[in-house]
Amino acid sequence: MAFFPVDAYKQVKAIADPAADWQSRLWDDFVLDVHAAHRLLGPDARAARLVTMLVAGSRAAWITPGVCDNSIGYWHVAESRVVYKLHGVVRSFGVASLISWRGVWYVVHFGGVVRPAVGMVDAPETGPGAPGPQAGC
Numbered sequence: 001m002a003f004f005p006v007d008a009y010k011q012v013k014a015i016a017d018p019a020a021d022w023q024s025r026l027w028d029d030f031v032l033d034v035h036a037a038h039r040l041l042g043p044d045a046r047a048a049r050l051v052t053m054l055v056a057g058s059r060a061a062w063i064t065p066g067v068c069d070n071s072i073g074y075w076h077v078a079e080s081r082v083v084y085k086l087h088g089v090v091r092s093f094g095v096a097s098l099i100s101w102r103g104v105w106y107v108v109h110f111g112g113v114v115r116p117a118v119g120m121v122d123a124p125e126t127g128p129g130a131p132g133p134q135a136g137c
Contacts, residue, residue, distance in 0.1 A: 003030055004099060004106035012101075014071035026108065033111035036119030037093065047086060054081040055098065055105065056131035063099075075100035079122075079132025092129040094122030 009022045041048050060075045076099050083092045097109035111120030123129065 002104075002106055003027070004101065004108045008101045008106075012070050012072055012074060012099075014066075015069050029112075029115065029117075030107070030110050032117070032119035033121070034119075036111060036121045039119075040093065040121045040124055041084075041086060044086065048084045049086075051083040051085050051090060051128070053095075054083060054092075054128060054131050056080065059131075060100070077105070077131075081129045081131055083128045089126065090128060091124065091126055093124040094129070094132060096122050 004022075004026065006019055006022045006027075009026065010018045012018075013021065015021055038045050055077055056079075057077060060077045062073055063070060063076050064073050065071060076097065078097055080095045080098055081092045082095060083090060085091070095107055095110055096112050097107075098105045099108050100106075111122050123132070
């Protein structure tokens with residue numbers, strides 16, 4: 001899984017300057033969220049191991065052109081979960097929004113879609129948790 005590329009975002013969004021929006025909103029928020037996730041894992045973050053990514057692909061929603069300021073349609077899944085193990089304990093946190101672009105799933109919003117300008121970790125918990133309800137763009 002990777003972060004949604006700017007060139008794809010420019011093709012998807014029907015807004016005045018999609019590259020600037022990608023940089024100032026999507027990418028900058030993603031960087032803040034990655035730092036927040038590192039803080040969550042603590043000083044032994046390098047010892048954490050990915051167990052799985054829980055994605056409720058069967059609940060993916062088609063976002064039609066014109067919705068969410070997009071010029072073309074795409075598949076969207078909200079509230080997936082990163083499941084990891086640290087010091088023998090399984091833990092997880094959410095990934096707010098994934099979209100499929102040409103058959104590959106990408107992170108679009110990591111910690112939150114509508115949010116303050118701070119790093120966020122979505123719904124951290126002990127155990128794998130469960131993918132949340134599907135909503136949003």
